[in-house]
Amino acid sequence: MDNERSVAAHYAHGALEEAILGGLQAAGKDLAHLVPADLSPVDEFHMGGRQATEDVAAQLDLKPGMRLIDIGCGLGGASRYFAETHGCQVSGVDLTEEYVATARALAALVGLQGKVSYEQASALALPFDDAAFDGGYMFHVGMNIADKPALFAEIRRVLKPGAVFAVYDVMAEPGEGEVAYPVAWASSPATSFLADAAGYRRALENAGFAVDATRSRRAFALEFFKAMRARMAANGPPPLGLHIVMGADAGVKSANMAANLERGVIAPTEIFARAV
Numbered sequence: 001m002d003n004e005r006s007v008a009a010h011y012a013h014g015a016l017e018e019a020i021l022g023g024l025q026a027a028g029k030d031l032a033h034l035v036p037a038d039l040s041p042v043d044e045f046h047m048g049g050r051q052a053t054e055d056v057a058a059q060l061d062l063k064p065g066m067r068l069i070d071i072g073c074g075l076g077g078a079s080r081y082f083a084e085t086h087g088c089q090v091s092g093v094d095l096t097e098e099y100v101a102t103a104r105a106l107a108a109l110v111g112l113q114g115k116v117s118y119e120q121a122s123a124l125a126l127p128f129d130d131a132a133f134d135g136g137y138m139f140h141v142g143m144n145i146a147d148k149p150a151l152f153a154e155i156r157r158v159l160k161p162g163a164v165f166a167v168y169d170v171m172a173e174p175g176e177g178e179v180a181y182p183v184a185w186a187s188s189p190a191t192s193f194l195a196d197a198a199g200y201r202r203a204l205e206n207a208g209f210a211v212d213a214t215r216s217r218r219a220f221a222l223e224f225f226k227a228m229r230a231r232m233a234a235n236g237p238p239p240l241g242l243h244i245v246m247g248a249d250a251g252v253k254s255a256n257m258a259a260n261l262e263r264g265v266i267a268p269t270e271i272f273a274r275a276v
């Protein structure tokens with residue numbers, strides 16, 4: 001199996017939309033009157049969830065009507081946030097067919113289908129014209145892509161000069177020991193391609209971006225896992241959460257991610273860049 005097929009197989013669930021709808025109902029939500037924030041416990045598949053998305057958005061100069069690309073959009077939670085809260089028009093692409101289908105279904109459920117769209121495609125071969133977007137972002141995706149120079153060259157191709165691009169990825173850090181697997185993005189090191197922030201910056205700059213800022217979110221992510229553990233200890237698993245997306249070994253994946261963070265071998269990191 002080539003890497004992209006292995007990555008898509010890692011994320012595929014089999015009955016994700018049904019599981020999410022079941023979780024929403026178990027959480028007491030009325031499926032006929034949902035708002036995008038109702039989905040955020042399950043559709044923001046990155047450390048810190050909705051808060052992390054808001055924190056990135058606050059550092060971007062977003063304007064209504066801006067056309068954004070979401071690289072590796074997953075279930076589309078961030079895209080619906082940018083569309084609903086900032087009035088942007090968002091195109092998401094993702095390798096995992098089931099995520100794309102679920103993203104479309106969730107967008108329709110909250111009435112945002114006219115402001116977001118999703119396509120199954122590789123970030124290394126985007127189905128868009130050159131200079132089609134005013135900006136874009138990529139949350140927790142680069143860990144699955146070995147060739148970061150090719151990734152950022154392809155992203156740069158579809159952005160207009162001056163467009164902003166935000167990366168929020170899990171990056172390698174020089175902590176103690178090795179990264180423990182499985183984690184949310186990979187069952188084993190075979191499909192995990194962690195790079196450090198300097199490697200990301202180099203790949204961005206060589207692809208035609210100017211890097212404006214870099215920020216480690218390690219402390220924020222440690223707090224996120226601590227709060228999650230406290231909620232689990234008090235109430236058990238919530239009806240709606242990322243365990244639905246991560247599957248049967250969600251507990252061990254979360255525990256490994258928290259341990260990797262604590263040992264300082266990974267850190268979710270923001271990088272803000274501009275197409276030059």
Ligand SMILES: C[S@@+](CC[C@H](N)C(=O)[O-])C[C@H]1O[C@@H](n2cnc3c(N)ncnc32)[C@H](O)[C@@H]1O
Pocket residue numbers: 004007008011043044045046071072073074075076077078093094095096099121122123124138139140141144145184185
């Ligand atoms: C951890 S999830 C993050 C999803 C989403 N960005 C979010 O934050 O909720 C990683 C996503 O990257 C996608 N992905 C991985 N490699 C990709 C590639 N080469 N092209 C497009 N999507 C990819 C996966 O299918 C998966 O949906």
